[in-house]
Amino acid sequence: xxxxxxxxxxxxxxxxxxxxxxxxxxSFLVQVPLKPYLSLFLSSSFSTSFLPTKTPKKxxxxxxxxxxxxxxxxxxxSTRVPHFEQLVQRDSLFRFLTRTKxxxxxxxxxxxxxxxxxxxxxxxxxxxxxxxxxxxxRHPLIFETYRHTDGKMWFGxxxxxxxxxxxxxxxxxxxEKDRISKVRKLLMMSANKRIRLSKIHHTRLLxxxxxxxxxxxxxxxxxxxxxxxxxxxxxxxLVNWDPSLAVSALEREFMIDEDRVKKAxxxxxxxxxxxxxxxxxARKLNLLNTLPLVxxxxxxxxxxxxxxxxxxxxxxxxxxxxxxxxxxRAYIHHIVEFKEELSLTxxxxxxxxxxxxxxxxxxxxxxxxxxxxxAYREDGELIKKDPQVVFNEKLYKYAQMKEMELNSGVR
Numbered sequence: 315x316x317x318x319x320x321x322x323x324x325x326x327x328x329x330x331x332x333x334x335x336x337x338x339x340x341s342f343l344v345q346v347p348l349k350p351y352l353s354l355f356l357s358s359s360f361s362t363s364f365l366p367t368k369t370p371k372k373x374x375x376x377x378x379x380x381x382x383x384x385x386x387x388x389x390x391x392s393t394r395v396p397h398f399e400q401l402v403q404r405d406s407l408f409r410f411l412t413r414t415k416x417x418x419x420x421x422x423x424x425x426x427x428x429x430x431x432x433x434x435x436x437x438x439x440x441x442x443x444x445x446x447x448x449x450x451x452r453h454p455l456i457f458e459t460y461r462h463t464d465g466k467m468w469f470g471x472x473x474x475x476x477x478x479x480x481x482x483x484x485x486x487x488x489x490e491k492d493r494i495s496k497v498r499k500l501l502m503m504s505a506n507k508r509i510r511l512s513k514i515h516h517t518r519l520l521x522x523x524x525x526x527x528x529x530x531x532x533x534x535x536x537x538x539x540x541x542x543x544x545x546x547x548x549x550x551x552l553v554n555w556d557p558s559l560a561v562s563a564l565e566r567e568f569m570i571d572e573d574r575v576k577k578a579x580x581x582x583x584x585x586x587x588x589x590x591x592x593x594x595x596a597r598k599l600n601l602l603n604t605l606p607l608v609x610x611x612x613x614x615x616x617x618x619x620x621x622x623x624x625x626x627x628x629x630x631x632x633x634x635x636x637x638x639x640x641x642x643r644a645y646i647h648h649i650v651e652f653k654e655e656l657s658l659t660x661x662x663x664x665x666x667x668x669x670x671x672x673x674x675x676x677x678x679x680x681x682x683x684x685x686x687x688x689a690y691r692e693d694g695e696l697i698k699k700d701p702q703v704v705f706n707e708k709l710y711k712y713a714q715m716k717e718m719e720l721n722s723g724v725r
Contacts, residue, residue, distance in 0.1 A: 382680075383678065383679040383680040384678060384680045384681075385678060386678055386679050387399075387677070387678055387679075388675045388676060388677060388678065388679055388682050389674075389675065389676065393670075395674060395676075396694075397690070397693065397694025398674050398676045398683075398685050398690075398694065399676050399677075400694065401641075401643075401676070401683075401685075401694065402676050402677045402683055404710070408710055408713065409439040410438060410439040410440050410449045410452075411439075411453060411456065411709070411710075411713050412439065412519070413437065413438055413439030414438045414439060414449075414457070415456075416519070416525070417434070417437050417438055418470065418471060419479065419525065420525070423470070424470050424471050424476070425468050425469065425470035426468065426469060426470065427462075427466055427467070427468050428446065428447065428459065428466070428467040428468060428469055429466065429467075431446045431469065432445065432446050434446075447459070450469055452713075453713045454472075454716060455472060455474055455475070455712050455713070455715055455716075456471065456472060456474075456475045456709075456712065456713055457469055457470070457471065457472065457475070458470065458471075458472045474712075478705075478708075478709060478712070481705065482702075482705055485701050485702060485705055486524045486702075488701070489522070489700075489701055489702070490524075490530070493521065493522060493523050493524070493527070494534060494537065495559060496521050496523075496638050497514065497521075497523070497527075497531075497538075497550070498537055498538075498552065498556065498559055499559050499634075499638060500514075500521075500635075500638065500652075500655075501538075501550065501551070501552040502552060502555065502556075502559060502560055502611050503610050503611055503631060503634065503635070503655070503656060504652075504655035504656065505613065505614065505615040505654065505655055505656075505657055506655075507551060507552040508541070508549045508550065508551040508552070509549065509550055509652070509655055510547060510548070510549055510550075511528055511540070511548045511549065511550050512547075512548070513651050513652065513655075514527065514528075514550060515527070515528060516651060517648055517651055517652075519640075520639050520640065520644060520648050521638060521639055521640065522640045522700060522702040528548075531550060535553070536553060536554060537552070537553055537554065538550055538551065538552070538553060539551045539552075539553050560609070560611040561611075562609060562610050562611065562630065562633070562634045562637075563633065563634060563637040564578065564607065564630065564633060564634070565609070574688075577671060578633075578669075578671060578672045578688075579607070579626075579629055579669055579671070579672060580668075580669065580671065581622060581625070581626070607626055607630055608623055608626040608627040608630055609627075609630065610627065610630045610631035610633070610634040610635075611634075612627065614627045614628065614631060614656070614657035615657045617657075619659065625665065627657070628656075628657070628658055628659070628662070628665060629665065629666075629669060629672075631656050631657070631658075632649070632656075632658075632662070632666065632673075632684070633672065633673075633686065635649070635652070635656065636684065636685075636686045636689075637686065637689075640700050640702055640703050640706075641696060641703060642685065642686040642689035642690070642696065643683055643684060643685040643686065644683070644684060645677075645681065645682070645683050646663075646681060646682050646683075646684075647681075649662060649684070663675075663682065666684055671687070672686065672687060672688070673685065673686070673687065674687050
């Protein structure tokens with residue numbers, strides 16, 4: 315009788331539905347064998363709909379969100395060098411100044427309509443979706459706006475900035491021979507002794523090469539030859555090899571401070587613990603692997619890709635490449651630009667990380683910068699400053715000043 319009542323309750327339950335047919339015979343109900351789990355289930359008259367099906371939000375363990383390579387810094391906080399990281403931040407701060415200066419310098423009369431400038435966020439270096447006027451107003455000594463006779467707002471350089479540009483042109487004229495030598499060394503390091511002119515133009519600010527360099531090379535037929543391919547691509551080729559230029563910065567440093575160069579790179583030899591080597595003996599053993607270094611002016615394309623000699627070559631060629639730059643540093647996109655010419659691989663990032671004595675990687679994993687450590691003092695200042703670097707630093711100083719400061723005699 316009790317079992318019949320329980321089954322009748324199951325029929326009327328909102329959450330449980332009986333799969334048994336409705337048999338009126340009591341004798342049949344008694345003969346039905348009940349399984350152990352069903353007898354336990356039928357022993358309770360309560361609904362199970364109130365039982366929690368998932369962990370409450372307040373009790374869930376919060377998973378740490380994986381940091382994006384776009385924002386994740388290369389260096390851990392314990393190994394971070396502040397003055398290198400600050401230089402990367404400075405690049406971001408003056409991106410608009412640098413790009414707009416280059417773009418306006420190529421425009422007729424050095425002016426541009428504001429409506430057109432608002433569409434050129436990539437060329438001018440301001441954030442997409444922002445008003446270009448806000449970036450212009452941050453540098454009142456450099457840029458100015460005015461209303462043209464056509465009723466439209468335009469902007470251009472101030473008279474003060476035009477004077478600075480004239481000073482920069484004079485600097486370019488005085489150091490032209492140095493820039494020619496840099497391009498010759500780049501060609502001598504390249505695999506086929508030729509580089510696209512467009513690549514040199516894209517990276518001209520990295521080496522301090524003037525905007526009109528493509529026209530200036532015609533003045534040096536003994537050094538360069540311009541070749542136009544069938545598809546219209548223009549290449550700059552090396553005419554004569556100069557042995558005096560085929561000496562790397564490391565080789566020159568080796569003549570002055572041999573011990574310092576020996577410590578620049580580390581290519582360790584794997585050895586068992588049974589040798590029980592102390593630090594001095596381990597260093598001497600590693601020197602057998604490290605020396606001799608491979609000249610960056612040798613043909614790296616002929617080396618087997620994953621051999622020790624090939625890695626020595628790639629490390630040396632990056633060192634020499636950086637030594638040719640204005641600030642002894644370069645972004646990843648600068649290095650990738652010459653990947654084929656310098657016989658580099660996609661593992662350049664990991665390769666540089668293994669040489670922390672010489673290279674410092676700053677910035678984020680997606681947009682990192684590599685510095686030559688020995689080119690900087692402990693306070694972050696370059697030991698040797700190119701005239702163009704001195705000019706750029708002065709320009710950055712003026713870019714942060716207001717009109718009243720200039721009138722007060724600060725110059």
